[in-house]
Amino acid sequence: MAVNLYFIGTAGSGKTTLTKEFKLWMDRQGYQAVIVNLDPGAESLPYEPDIDIRDWVSLSAVMEEYGLGPNGAQIACADMIAMNALEIKKVMDEFECHYFLIDTPGQMELFTFRRASRELVRTLGDRSLITFLFDPIISKHPNGFVSLFLLAGSSQFRFDVPFFPVISKADMLSDKDIENIQKWGEDHWELDTALRDEGTTETQIGLELVKGIQNLGLQQKIPAISASEPFGLEEIYTAVQDSFFGGDDLEA
Numbered sequence: 001m002a003v004n005l006y007f008i009g010t011a012g013s014g015k016t017t018l019t020k021e022f023k024l025w026m027d028r029q030g031y032q033a034v035i036v037n038l039d040p041g042a043e044s045l046p047y048e049p050d051i052d053i054r055d056w057v058s059l060s061a062v063m064e065e066y067g068l069g070p071n072g073a074q075i076a077c078a079d080m081i082a083m084n085a086l087e088i089k090k091v092m093d094e095f096e097c098h099y100f101l102i103d104t105p106g107q108m109e110l111f112t113f114r115r116a117s118r119e120l121v122r123t124l125g126d127r128s129l130i131t132f133l134f135d136p137i138i139s140k141h142p143n144g145f146v147s148l149f150l151l152a153g154s155s156q157f158r159f160d161v162p163f164f165p166v167i168s169k170a171d172m173l174s175d176k177d178i179e180n181i182q183k184w185g186e187d188h189w190e191l192d193t194a195l196r197d198e199g200t201t202e203t204q205i206g207l208e209l210v211k212g213i214q215n216l217g218l219q220q221k222i223p224a225i226s227a228s229e230p231f232g233l234e235e236i237y238t239a240v241q242d243s244f245f246g247g248d249d250l251e252a
């Protein structure tokens with residue numbers, strides 16, 4: 001049974017590029033991966049999807065047919081995608097592969113916060129893992145990091161599947177930035193101190209939120225990866241293998 005590996009993150013965080021590069025990485029290791037595009041609004045993609053949601057639901061067609069603007073149409077599309085879940089699953093079952101790499105819509109709330117998406121993830125397979133991409137530019141300030149951490153936490157809360165955060169596009173960050181973000185992810189005292197040092201008017205709210213993060217036990221190591229260099233992609237593979245196969249490698 002294949003693994004369904006979803007890439008989610010805020011707009012422009014690098015989901016599509018990572019989907020493409022992770023597929024190339026898997027090809028190089030001799031593992032079989034199939035790309036599924038779940039973004040009905042994608043205009044051009046840097047990869048050729050093996051399964052493409054636009055064959056069932058297209059944003060531009062929904063806008064035209066129902067006279068909706070782009071946001072209203074995205075919401076309609078999210079529900080239509082879920083209604084087509086069994087059909088999509090049937091097509092996925094025709095492929096023999098180790099992983100399905102699933103690229104998700106730019107506006108992540110359409111995927112993450114729609115009830116239909118939870119059903120979709122369930123229908124598409126029993127072995128699912130979500131990789132949450134932390135945008136590097138937002139993450140490098142304590143304030144932005146707390147906001148993204150909470151977004152990651154609330155996404156995790158929406159799906160009952162293993163969840164694996166990564167700092168994406170880490171080639172855009174200095175070693176010091178990466179070190180800071182990783183410290184904040186693992187140690188709430190470090191984050192607390194960084195927020196106080198940043199000293200914005202929202203510091204008090206941030207400190208309360210950090211307490212929440214601590215109480216929920218959300219702290220964890222956040223590996224730094226880059227799709228363009230590329231580096232760190234094997235960390236995602238290792239997380240998947242640890243979650244589902246006790247850390248054993250796939251048979252190439």
Ligand SMILES: Nc1nc2c(ncn2[C@@H]2O[C@H](COP(=O)(O)OP(=O)(O)OP(=O)(O)O)[C@@H](O)[C@H]2O)c(=O)[nH]1
Pocket residue numbers: 009010011012013014015016017018104105106107168169170171172225226227228229
């Ligand atoms: N430096 C750098 N740039 C990257 C990397 N990955 C993606 N990008 C760039 O970031 C921009 C957004 O990348 P996408 O892969 O389209 O991001 P996305 O999350 O799929 O975007 P939406 O679907 O529109 O939300 C593009 O200009 C990419 O070339 C990376 O690892 N490093």
Ligand SMILES: [Mg+2]
Pocket residue numbers: 015016017039103104105106
């Ligand atoms: Mg994209």
